[in-house]
Amino acid sequence: MPAPETLSTSHRRLPWERIGLAGLVLAVAAAGVLLVAPRADEQSESDTRVELQALLDSWADAVRTADRAALAEIVDSSLGPELLDAEIRRAQALSIVPLTEFGYELGSELAADVPDAVARRFGDDPLRAVTVSLRYGIEGVDETPTHKPVAMLFVAREDGWKITSDRPLPGTASATWRGPWDHGPLQVTTAETAGGTSTILAHPDTSDLAANIADELPSAVDAVSDVWGTDWPGRSLVLVTSSHDEFTDQVGTAHNGHEIAAVAISDAVDPEQDRATGQRIVFSPAAGSRLSSDGLRAVLRHELAHIAARPQTVDGSPMWILEGYADYIGYRSGTGAPVTGADIRRIAPSLVVEVLRSGAPSQVPTDKDFADPDRSRTAYETAWSFVVFLAEEYGEDELTSLYRTLADGPSSEGDQRDAFSTILDVSAKDAVDRWGQWLTDRV
Numbered sequence: 001m002p003a004p005e006t007l008s009t010s011h012r013r014l015p016w017e018r019i020g021l022a023g024l025v026l027a028v029a030a031a032g033v034l035l036v037a038p039r040a041d042e043q044s045e046s047d048t049r050v051e052l053q054a055l056l057d058s059w060a061d062a063v064r065t066a067d068r069a070a071l072a073e074i075v076d077s078s079l080g081p082e083l084l085d086a087e088i089r090r091a092q093a094l095s096i097v098p099l100t101e102f103g104y105e106l107g108s109e110l111a112a113d114v115p116d117a118v119a120r121r122f123g124d125d126p127l128r129a130v131t132v133s134l135r136y137g138i139e140g141v142d143e144t145p146t147h148k149p150v151a152m153l154f155v156a157r158e159d160g161w162k163i164t165s166d167r168p169l170p171g172t173a174s175a176t177w178r179g180p181w182d183h184g185p186l187q188v189t190t191a192e193t194a195g196g197t198s199t200i201l202a203h204p205d206t207s208d209l210a211a212n213i214a215d216e217l218p219s220a221v222d223a224v225s226d227v228w229g230t231d232w233p234g235r236s237l238v239l240v241t242s243s244h245d246e247f248t249d250q251v252g253t254a255h256n257g258h259e260i261a262a263v264a265i266s267d268a269v270d271p272e273q274d275r276a277t278g279q280r281i282v283f284s285p286a287a288g289s290r291l292s293s294d295g296l297r298a299v300l301r302h303e304l305a306h307i308a309a310r311p312q313t314v315d316g317s318p319m320w321i322l323e324g325y326a327d328y329i330g331y332r333s334g335t336g337a338p339v340t341g342a343d344i345r346r347i348a349p350s351l352v353v354e355v356l357r358s359g360a361p362s363q364v365p366t367d368k369d370f371a372d373p374d375r376s377r378t379a380y381e382t383a384w385s386f387v388v389f390l391a392e393e394y395g396e397d398e399l400t401s402l403y404r405t406l407a408d409g410p411s412s413e414g415d416q417r418d419a420f421s422t423i424l425d426v427s428a429k430d431a432v433d434r435w436g437q438w439l440t441d442r443v
Helices: 015-036 045-064 068-074 082-094 116-122 204-228 244-251 293-312 319-331 341-347 349-358 367-371 376-394 396-406 413-424 428-442
Strands: 099-105 127-138 146-157 160-165 187-193 196-202 237-240 262-265 280-283
Touching: 045 068, 045 082, 045 099, 045 127, 045 160, 068 082, 082 160, 116 127, 187 204, 196 204, 204 237, 204 280, 204 293, 204 319, 204 396, 244 262, 244 280, 262 293, 280 293, 293 319, 319 367, 319 376, 319 396, 341 349, 341 376, 341 428, 349 376, 349 428, 367 376, 376 396, 376 428, 396 413, 413 428
Parallel strands: 196 237, 237 280
Antiparallel strands: 099 127, 127 146, 146 160, 187 196, 262 280
């Protein structure tokens, strides 16, 4: 700070002059502090991080409490009202969701470089682009919160940092997750299941399906526990989407909401700790019109089976056991009666056609069969029939033991042969041959 101008020593200061001079020095000092306070583009990285995290904390509080005035202070509206309007809609939809946590965590890097086409819209004002982590938990469902990425762009205005975008920047690999609250007003339905409270998030136009799911959930949870056991939470969060975009936002582009009714998803999975976070069952927008009551019952139990087994399931495990086992639970009769030919014709019509045309399969379906659009339906049905045979021939407990062994990650044919021999006391070839005869007799 420049020193105040030096006064001549020959001038004798009167008392009131000294007082006035002191006031002048304080005034200049205060002005000097304002003049040399670092601008946003001159801040240290650590100072910028502190300010941006404080902004994110304020943003989370404003969204969670639907505070319009606070949102208006946080969001930069110089480019139009769209972002603020979207934030208000999100806050209103989120207000009825039973949350245990909702916050944003700053990422490890603050990128100052943004595409020129974007930067030009903000003139000389400093920008920071970063992917933050949305941390949230649903009451009664999430023992630990789940995390989702949100691509953020911040701009420094005269009155501080502002949020100017939560969309990925053009030409970057960043991503923004959209929750069900980003797709319109929500309705919350709950069901008391064996593990506590299960929650269904839906929209007004999918409320009928949500109510039917709530009715089915208690018995579906019990049906899974009857086979898998009770070493799982016994509850779930179910999302009922009302558009293809919303379904894709939840499950990704690998699944087509026009062709399937529901998908079980999760975030982090730690089989060593027997833990999975962010587990949800997501129903497609077509599910309400496609599923009969029996179909809904089977789909819900199938997906709950995935929820129960996911903490002990490693990616890359054989698809025939993963999907066949879930379908077995989905279609299993509560009476324990053996599967009949009529059951097979109803549940596996594509397989029946193939058996009548070419005979019973001589091997279990491969992972490639499940990925092939022309083969996937038959692959699911074939896997289901093989698992049904194993359950009837060797027992449900042995079937579940086989699942737990084979779900431990990618396995060779030799590994699978060893599992059959060790757990079922039969060679894999003999099991397949006997299944073929069992299937032929019923078809």
